[in-house]
Amino acid sequence: MNNPLIQSIEKRRTQYALGTALPISEQETTALIEAAIRLAPSSFNSQSSRAVILYGDESREFWSIAEAALRKIVPAEAFAPTKTKIDSFAAGAGTVLFYEDQDVVKGLQEKFALYADNFPVWSEQASGMAQFAVWTALSDADVGASLQHYNPLVDAEVAARWNIPASWKLRAQMPFGSNEKPFGEKAFMDDAARFKVFGTTSAAEARVAA
Secondary structure, X not given: OOOHHHHHHHHOOEOOOEXXXXXXXXXXXXXXXXXXXXXXXXXXXXXXXXXXXXXXXXXXXXXXXXXXXXXXXXXXXXOHHHHHHHHHHHOOOEEEEEEEEHHHXXXXXXXXXXXXXXXXXXXHHHHHHHHHHHHHHHHHOOEEEOOEOOOOOOHHHHHHHOOOOXXXXXXXXXXXXXXXXXXXXXXXXXXXXXXXXXXOOOHHHHHHHO
């Protein structure tokens, strides 16, 4: 499909083989991440998404915290694959920590009581869209990334280490860096099992009619 946005989305892939040689500067990377989050949609324009961007030693410190936390719960004899995975994240140029500000959520619940039960759900949706926007923007700039979830295992120590506001809730982590390996083929399930379209001429019928 010859659509720039779809082409950018298609380019977004999970990259575990990360390096530190970013194709753009750290300043440009930061600006890209901030713009993607700023422009991502949120319910009631709540702008509840927050981010902490770590580079170099700061990023590696985060993954050291994650490794130490995992060592407490993963049996020593089974830890080697976990260590390899954590090392691959730490090998990148940086990490984005995605948060949702719970004070914003609570404020909306109080202001719009009718929708109170929905605001936590909508906050999670906003976070997902922010993560997707950042991931797509990074991949469009040839920066590799993956999405990880070591919360809530690391939450307390990370909050103390980087002075995170108490109302910020950690939702995901995105290690990023240079693409050190090519991507493999991505498999897709059959469209017929995934989509239903009503009230318009289907593509197959259109071809027959033509």
